[in-house]
Amino acid sequence: MTAIYLLFILMLSIFVGFELIRKVPATLHTPLMSGANAISGITLIGALSLAGGESGQLATYLGALAAFLATINVVGGYLVTDRMLAMFKKK
Template sequence: MTGIYLLFILILSIFVGFEIIRKVPATLHTPLMSGANAISGITLIGALSLAGGENQHIATWLGFCAVMLATVNVVGGYLVTDRMLAMFKKR
């Protein structure tokens, strides 16, 4: 029964997230990207603590995967933010 509740929360969060992001004006995308990168940085720190802890092997591997994915997210987000901000610079 708990799995059904978790699936319901997942589907609801996907729907709400999509509706919120869809209605963001274009002028706010750069600040929101920077905020999302900061949150991903916090996720990266949590993943590092999970991967480096003395846990079960599956937790260490999941932590390693979380570190890799969060790193890609943070670096990619900052690259996109830098590229968007470069559009506003005078040549």
């Protein structure tokens, strides 16, 4: 029964997130991405604590996968943010 609730929360968060991101104007995209990078950093810390804990083998594997994906998200987000900010620098 809880799996149905968790699936419902996941689907709702995907829908709300998509709708919010789609309506963001271009001038606010860089600050929004910086905030998302900070949230991904928090996710990375949580994933590392799950991967390093003694919660079982499945939790360790899922934590390692989450740490890997969160790292890709953080690094990619900072690279894109840096590239966008470089467009506004005077040459």
